Amino acid sequence: xxxxxxxxxxxxxxxxxxxxxxxxxxxxxxxxxxxxxxxxxxxxxxxxxxxxxxxxxxxxxxxxxxxxxxxxxxxxxxxxxxxxxxxxxxxxxxxxxxxxxxxxxxxxxxxxxxxxxxxxxxxxxxxxxxxxxxxxxxxxxxxxxxxxxxxxxxxxxxxxxxxxxxxxxxxxxxxxxxxxxxxxxxxxxxxxxxxxxxxxxxxxxxxxxxxxxxxxxxxxxxxxxx
Amino acid sequence: xxxxxxxxxxxxxxxxxxxxxxxxxxxxxxxxxxxxxxxxxxxxxxxxxxxxxxxxxxxxxxxxxxxxxxxxxxxxxxxxxxxxxxxxxxxxxxxxxxxxxxxxxxxxxxxxxxxxxxxxxxxxxxxxxxxxxxxxxxxxxxxxxxxxxxx
Numbered sequence: 001x002x003x004x005x006x007x008x009x010x011x012x013x014x015x016x017x018x019x020x021x022x023x024x025x026x027x028x029x030x031x032x033x034x035x036x037x038x039x040x041x042x043x044x045x046x047x048x049x050x051x052x053x054x055x056x057x058x059x060x061x062x063x064x065x066x067x068x069x070x071x072x073x074x075x076x077x078x079x080x081x082x083x084x085x086x087x088x089x090x091x092x093x094x095x096x097x098x099x100x101x102x103x104x105x106x107x108x109x110x111x112x113x114x115x116x117x118x119x120x121x122x123x124x125x126x127x128x129x130x131x132x133x134x135x136x137x138x139x140x141x142x143x144x145x146x147x148x149x150x151x152x153x154x155x156x157x158x159x160x161x162x163x164x165x166x167x168x169x170x171x172x173x174x175x176x177x178x179x180x181x182x183x184x185x186x187x188x189x190x191x192x193x194x195x196x197x198x199x200x201x202x203x204x205x206x207x208x209x210x211x212x213x214x215x216x217x218x219x220x221x222x223x224x225x226x
Numbered sequence: 227x228x229x230x231x232x233x234x235x236x237x238x239x240x241x242x243x244x245x246x247x248x249x250x251x252x253x254x255x256x257x258x259x260x261x262x263x264x265x266x267x268x269x270x271x272x273x274x275x276x277x278x279x280x281x282x283x284x285x286x287x288x289x290x291x292x293x294x295x296x297x298x299x300x301x302x303x304x305x306x307x308x309x310x311x312x313x314x315x316x317x318x319x320x321x322x323x324x325x326x327x328x329x330x331x332x333x334x335x336x337x338x339x340x341x342x343x344x345x346x347x348x349x350x351x352x353x354x355x356x357x358x359x360x361x362x363x364x365x366x367x368x369x370x371x372x373x374x375x376x377x
Contacts, residue, residue: 008324012320012323012324013320015323016319016320016323033319034319034320034322034323034326035326037320037323037326038323038326038327038329041323041327042327042329042330045327045330046330052327052328052330052331055324055327056324056327056328059323059324059327060324062320062321062323062324063321063322063324063325065314065317065321066286066318066321066322066325067269067286067289068262068265068266068269068314069314069315069317069318069321070286070287070289070290071265071268071269071272071286071289071290071293072265072293072307072310072311072314072315073290073315074290074291074293074294074297074311075297075304075307075308075311075312075315076315077294078294078297078298078304079304081298087366089365089369090362090365090366090369091362093361093362093365094358094359094361094362094365095358097357097358097361098354098355098357098358098361099354101353101354101357101358102350102353102354105349105350105353105354106346106350108350109342109345109346109347109349109350110346112342112346113339113342113343113346114339115339115342115343116335119335119336119339119343123343123346123347123350126347126350126351127350127351127354130318130322131286131318131321131322132284132286132287134322134325135284135285135286135287136284136287138284139282139283139284140282143329143332144325144328145325145326145327145328145329145331145332146329146332146336148322148325148326148328148329149326149329150343150347152326153344153347153348153351154347154350154351157347157348157351157352158351158355161352162355165352165355165356166355166356166359169356169359169360171359171360171363172363173362173363173366173367175362175366176359176360176362176363176366177359179358179359179362180354180355180356180358180359180360180362181355181359183354183355183358184351184352184354184355184358185351185355187318187319207358212287213287213290213291216283216284216287217281217283220281220282220283221281223281223282
């Protein structure tokens with residue numbers, strides 16, 4: 001049992017590390033080490049007919065750190081508190097409206113594709129940083145692993161296309177760009193936003209945290225309406 | 227009282243780590259373990275409160291808000307938790323790999339809706355991006371003087 005757990009744990013870390021090294025070589029926002037690790041591990045498990053439960057004996061050890069890591073997200077928000085205070089109104093208003101639009105459009109897409117209740121609810125926290133999104137998904141009755149996949153996809157879309165789309169639509173203000181990218185594409189968007197400029201990056205990081213908190217309070221309201 | 231508890235707990239934690247890795251001594255390790263225990267206390271509190279919350283709000287979000295309040299009010303000085311937070315956040319992308327692998331359990335359920343999910347996610351992400359940025363740009367352009375402080 002202990003060996004099985006150690007193997008699952010080590011395997012996860014090693015495959016993720018390989019993904020990180022590949023990312024350094026490839027240097028493309030389309031390549032994501034988490035996505036790579038998930039695909040490789042699933043492929044490996046399917047190949048050798050290992051059930052998820054057996055892998056997760058060790059996987060759980062790695063996943064355990066998600067809880068404390070989410071709490072630690074308070075630190076980057078705290079570091080940006082001056083920016084938050086001076087721009088409190090535009091930040092909160094735009095993220096609130098953006099998050100509501102995200103929840104409504106997510107539910108709408110789910111309904112349009114004829115998805116089941118679980119699939120629709122998995123789409124609700126799609127733009128929020130993964131650890132928060134997973135917990136929201138679990139709390140409202142979605143499928144957390146599906147949410148992980150969708151959140152990473154959102155991040156890749158937002159990070160690769162976000163800055164260009166905003167420029168084309170005439171959003172030139174770096175604060176507005178950062179807020180849009182961080183709210184729509186969480187950490188992946190933020191790593192791209194940092195390359196666009198210091199202000200864009202800082203506000204994207206701030207938006208990602210604030211959007212996570214706001215969505216955590218908005219998403220459960222769906223249960224009251226449904 | 228809070229500080230004393232953390233000292234006591236981290237003493238136990240550090241000794242446990244030192245038994246496992248005798249080489250890993252030093253101030254950094256002590257700070258990491260102490261910071262981790264502080265964070266775990268908040269996580270524990272958040273999860274406890276979440277049980278009694280009227281809406282299903284995740285315990286780790288409540289913990290994060292409590293933690294932010296504690297940092298802001300000075301109950302927890304940033305120095306105590308800075309290293310461990312940065313360490314946890316740089317490894318964040320690794321921690322949700324096992325959860326993501328869990329999607330293999332749902333393959334049969336999702337096979338039919340793979341493409342719609344892809345398109346739906348794309349469209350919804352763009353909606354959030356554009357609406358948030360446009361709203362922010364609108365408010366900021368109405369409020370020029372404040373914006374100047376950032377240029």
